[in-house]
Amino acid sequence: MNLSQFLLILGARKKVIFFTLLTTVLAALALSMLMPKTYKATTSMLLNYKGVDPLTGMPMPGQLLPGYMATQIDIASSKRVALQVVDQLKLASSPAVIAQFNESTDGRGTVRDWLADLLLRKLEIVPARESSVVDINFKGSDPQFVAAVANAFAEEYQKVSVQLKVDPIKKASTYFDEQTKLLRDNVEVAQSRLSKYQQEHGIVSVDNRLDVESNRLNDLSAQLVGAQGQSMEAQSRQRMAAGSSGESPDVASNGLIQNLKLNLGSAEAKLSDVAQRLGQNHPQYLSAKTEVEKLRRDLDEQIRIASRSVGNNAQILQQREAAIREAMQAQKAKVLELNRTRDEMGVLAKDVESAQRAFDAASQRFSQTKIEGQAEQSDIAVLNPAVPPIDADSPKVVRNVLLSVFLGVFLGVGLAFVLELLNRRVRSDSDLRDALNIPVFGVLETAPTRSGRGKLQALLPRRLRLN
Template identity: 75%
Template sequence: MNLSQLLLILRAHKKLILVTLLVTVLGTLSVSLLLPKTYKATSSLLLNYKGVDPLTGLAMPGQLLPGFMATQIDIISSKNVALRVVDHLKLAESPAVIAQFNEATEGKGGTVRDWLADLLLKKVEIVPSRESSVVDISFKGSDPQFVAAVANAFADEYQKTSIQLKVDPMRRVSTYFSEQTKLLRDNLEVAQSKLSKYQQDNGIVSVDNRLDVESNRLNDLSAQLVMAQGQSMEASSRQRMAQGSNGMASPDVSSNPLIQNLKIGLGNAEGKLAEIAQRLGRNHPQYESAKAEVDKLRADLREQLANTSSSVGNNAQILQQREAAVRAALQAQKAKVLELNRTRDEMGVLMKDVESAQRAFDVTSQRLSQTRIEGQAEQSDISVLNPAVPPIDPAGPRVLLNTLLSIFLGTLLGVGLAIVIEMLYRRVRSEADLQETLQIPVFGAIDWNANKSPRKKGALNGILPRRLRLR
C-alpha cells in the first residue's frame, strides 16, 4: 500500500474517522469533567550528610558517596516511615477509616496501620534533584489540607527515622565498648599487679641504673683481672729466675741493697784473704780470721739469697691468689649481670604487657566516649527546605492536556479503524488496486467524472467519459 492508496482509503472513510475522533474527544472530556479534583502537596528536604572517605579519612559530601541518594529514597519510601506517618497523624484511630478498612479487607486479616501505610506509599512520590542534595516528597489526594499534612508528616518522620538509624547502632556499639572497657581495665590491673609483685620479689627499684652500675663493676673487674694476670705471670717468672741456678741474675736479687753490700764485703774479704794467703800460711791466725770472715759473709749472702728468693716466691703466690680472687669475683659479677639481664628481660615482658593493656584500654575508652557522644546526639543532617502547604489549584484532572491527547488518540484510532475495515472489505479505488487484485496489467484507464447535475447538461453527458487514456 502506497501513499496514494492510503489517502484514497482515508478519503473514503472520512466520516468514520470523524465520528471516532468526536466520540473519543467527547468521552475523554466527559470523564475529565466528571473525575474528582486531586491536589498535590510537596515538601522539599535538604540532605547535608557528610561521609568519611575510608582511604583518606577526609569528609566528603553525601551525594558523592555511591548509592547515597538511592538509599535515602528507599528509607523515605519504606513501610517503617509510612507506619510512623500513620501514627503521627493518628489515622488508624478514625472510626471512618476503620470502617473502610473492614469493608476493603472483608475480614481477611491484617491491621489498619499496615493497610493505611500501603495506601500512603501508593500515593507518595519521591523525586531527587539531579544537581543538588534536595529531595521532593509529594503526596496526592482529594483534600488539600490532608495532602499537605501527609507530605509534611513524611518529611518529619523521615528525619526522625534517619536519626534513629544513626543513633541506635551507636548506642549498641557504646554498650559493647563499655563492656570491653571493663574487661580491659581488669586486664590492665592484673598486668600492673604482676609487675609490682615481680619488682617486690626481686627487690627492683630501677633495673636500668642497677644494671649500668653492675656492668661498670664487671668492666672494672675485667681490667683488674688482666692486670692481676700480668702481675702474676711476671712474679712467677721472677720466682723461677730467683730460685734457679743463676739466681744472682735475677733483678730482685741483683737490686737488693743488702745483697749488694754483702757481695761488696765478700769481695773485699776474699781480696784480703788472698793477700794474707800470699804472705802468711794457712795456720796463721790472721789467715784463719780472714777466712772465717769470708765464710761468714758467704753464709750471710746465701741466707740473704734464700730470703730474697723466698720473698719473691711469696710475692708470686700472693699475686696468684689475688688473680684467683679477682677471677672468682669476675665470675660472680658475670653471673650477677646475667641475672640482672634475665630480670630485666622478664620485667620488660611484664612492662610490655602493662603498656599493651594500657594502650588497648586508652583506645577503647576514647572510642567509648566518642560513641556515647554520637549516641546521645539527636541532631539530624536533614533539614526541611520548603514545607508543604495546602495547594490552591488542583493538580488533576488536566482537561486541556487530556483533550489534546484524546484528539491525537481519536485520530489514530479512526485511521486504524478505516484501514482495518478496508482490509476486511477490499474496494478497487485506483489502477494499482485493480492490478494488485487481478494480477494482470492495466491496458487503459477511463477518467470518469460524472456530472452531479445531469439535468443542466443533458443525460448523455452523465454517462460519457471525458477522457480515454491508453497505457
C-alpha cells in the same frame, strides 16, 4: 486505497465522525465533572551528600556514590517511614478509620499496616534529573491532609535516615566500651606482673644497674690481666731466687746483703793478712776467722730470708690473681643474670606496652563512636515544605477534553472505515474500475445542490468527462 478514496470516505462518513467526536468529548467532560477532585502536595528535600562524613571527615567509598540517591528514595518510600507517619498523625486512633479498616479487611492484620499501605499507594518520590533535590508527592481529596502527610513523610524520613546511621554506631560504641574495659584489665594485669617482677628481683632501673655492673666487670678484667702479669713476673723471680741466690736480682739488690758482702770481704781480707803474719792458733787469727764465719752465716741467713720474701711475694700475687679471677667470674655471672633479668623484664614491659597501645586505640575508637552515636545530624534538609494546594491536581478538564478530541477523531475515523468495510460504496471511478475490473470511458459530473431545488435536479447531468 489512495488519498482521494480516503478523503471521499471521510467526506461521506463525516456525520458518523462528528457524532463520535461529540459523544467522546461530552463523555470525557461529564466524567471530568463527576470525578472527585484530587489534590497533590509536594515537599522538596535537599540531599546534601558530598561523599564525606560530616563528623569524622572520612571519605566514603566511591562505589557507594552512584546508588546513594536510589537508596534514599527506597528509604523515603519504605513502610517503616509510613508507619512512623501513621503514628505521628495519630491516624490509627480514629474510630472512623477503624470502622473502615474492619469493613475492608474483616479485622485481618493491624490498622497501622493497613494505613501505611494506603499512604504508600498515594505517595510518589520523584528525584531531580541533574540535582540532589527529591520531591515527595502525596495525593488525596483533602488539601490540608495531603500537605500534612507530605510534610510528615519528609520529617520521618529525616528521622529514619539518622536512625539508620546512628543505630549501628551505637552498637559499635557498646562493643568498644566492653572491649575497653577488657583491655584496661589486661593493662592492669601486665603492669602488676612487671611491678611484682621488679620487687622480687629488687630492680629499680635495669639499664643503669646493668651499666654499673658491666663497668665493674670490665675493671675486674683489667685488674686480672695486671695481676696475671705480676704473678708471672713474681714466679720467675721466685724460681731465680730458689735456684741460684747470687744471680737473683731481688737478692743482689738487698742493701743488708750488700753490706754483709762488703763486711765479709773486709773480714776475709783481714783474715788473709793475719794468716800471713800469724799462725793458725794465734788469738788474732782465731778472732778474724770467727768473724769471717759469723759474717758468712749472717750472709747466708739473709740470702735465705730474701729468697723466702720473693717466694712469699709470688704466692701473694698468685692469691691476688685467684681472688680477682673469682671476683670476675662472680661479676660475670651477675652480669649474665642481669641480662636475663633485663630480657624477662623487657618481655613484661613489651606486654605492658602492647596492652597499653591496644587500650589507647580502643579508647580512641570508643570516644569517636560515642560522639558519632550522639550526633543526630542529618545530611537531608527540607528545601520547600508542602502547603495546602489551592487548585486540584485532578481531574484536569482541559487536558481531558483535548485528549478526548484526539480520541474522538481517532474513534470516528475508525468507525467510518468499519462502516465503509461493512457497506462498501462506489464513490469514484477508481472504485468502479477496481470493483468491476472493466475500463471506465466517462464520468457524469453533477452540479452542486442549490437551496429550494430537489434532489432530482441535482442528479441531472451537466457535462460528460471522457477518460
